[in-house]
Amino acid sequence: MKHPHIPGVWHSLLTFGGVIIIVIAGMLWLGISLHSLLLLALIWVAAHSYVIGFDFHEIKSSMISGIEKGLGAIFIFFLIGVLIAALIEAGTIGGLIYYGIDLLHPTFFLPAGLILCSLMSLATGTAWGTIATIGVVLMGLGDALGIPLPLVAGMVVSGASFGDKMSPVSDTTNLAAMSADTDLHSHIKSMMYTTVPTYIICLIAFGLFGLYHSGQTLSAQELLLLKTHLRVEFVIGPLTLLPLAVLLALSLKRTPAEISMLVSVATAVVLAIATQERSLPEVLNSLHTGYTADTGMAQLDKLLSRGGITSMMWTMSLALLALSLGGILDRAGFVRSLLSGLLKRIKRSATLIATTIGTGVVTNMSMGEGYLSIIFGGQIFKDSYEQDGLEKHMLSRSLEEGATLSTSLIPWTTSGAFITGVLGMSPLLFAPYAFFNLINPLLSIGLAYLGYGIFRKVQQPNNIKTE
Helix, strand or coil, X not given: CCCCXXXXXXXXXXXXXXXXXXXXXXXXXXXXXXHHHHHHHHHHHHHHHHHCCCCHHHHHHHHHHHHHHCHHXXXXXXXXXXXXXXXXXXXXXXXXXXXXXXXXXXXXXXHHHHHHHHHHHHHHCCHHHHHHHHHHHHHHHHHHHCCCHHHHHHHHHHHHHHHHHHCCCCHHHHHHHHHCCCCHHHHHHHHHHHXXXXXXXXXXXXXXXXXXXXXXXXXXXXXXXXXXXXXXXXXXXXXXXXXXXXHHHHHHCCCCHHHHHHHHHHHHHHHHHHHCCCCHHHHHHHHHHCCCCCCCCHHHHHHHCCCCHHHHHHHHHHHHHHHHHHHHHHHHCHHHHHHHHHHCCCCEHXXXXXXXXXXXXXXXXXXXXXXXXXXXXXXXXXXXXXXXXXXXXXXXXXHHHHHHHHHHHCCCCHHHHHHHHHHCCCHHHHHHHCHHHHHHHHHHHHHHHCCCCCCECCCCCCCCECC
8 A cells, every 4th residue: 555645736726627627618608517517526526635755544434424424414415405395384484575575675675685685694503594484585575576587596694694793603613713713702702893884785785686677576466366366275373483483492491403493393394294284194205205395376486385394305416416525635735735835925914814714615525515715724823823923813713714605505515505495595695795705705705905993913923124
């Protein structure tokens, strides 16, 4: 057996560049399935790992290691599919759409939806839970109001990502602070400098889009017809919102996400049997295969016919391939070697911040999991920030703005695959409208080069030039 050696910068660039070319060229120009492309990329990286001395068993072990690190996300996939089916069975999704038609005016739908998703994700700390509940409802409302769905999805992801980034109970918020060895309060306070102006820009942008599309929305008669069909399919009343209220209450009490979802599912199952005239076998079977709507209105049937464990299999299989790929790239050291070469050439603090943010995007593309990208970035850049005399929360902020915000926009990450499965739309379609995710990193880099929002320790070495 050959003894593995550390890959060089050029070899790492060739390996990683090959992955990007295979995926992007295959998707955009050849129309090849993303699963097949990731399999080809996996073979490509495995071959290069073999060249540097890894044998078959070590390559397989690397793949398994990558999957193990993302198992938490896989479990959530199953539960989200079950939760969506249960909420539809109980009439919760239908009820929210029914009441939302009266509450949300087309002109203010997009900025109001952004705020709603932001508050939900800020309170619960979960972007996925927000997208799978309020996000699904807003997609239905947006469709009913005649607003383009990619724009609605971009608004939902923007709001959900805001809370995921800023909430003190969010996994990524705490993980970024931990990876940079800073306290949570300093981390959140530091992010305010770039997040607040970004959010204001997003509110204005979605407000302008709302004004533009307000004249293209459905008539009052068409919306009344939609409400009538909802009434035929479900018994709608305040009680139908109980499962969502249970989910929100448990999340606010910082109950583990898995337990919160299971309790909400149990509440929805009981409610479906008690109020929707559904039998226990029908409800339990839909948790596996999803709910099938037959309202007589194609637009509504498409929205409500979803959920179940089987609906998440596409997402799960894609995530397994992406995590396997990330496991090899990590274990073989290709990404680490590539970044070590770049770090030697960094001479400015702003460039260090820009590189950290860019690395979050690159590692998401290679490892397929935002959590891994945050941990990896903390390990790689911690010494560089220390040498430059930057406060530790500068690193944690940059990790969030690179890794957390980009993971939802890459189709083959666990987050991108999850959103595709839940909203039925590829990130390639809604990414141009996910303004918060796009603007925040760019604004952060721009402000850094202007010298704004850069915090230094009182005593600092001069290894890297200041601004």
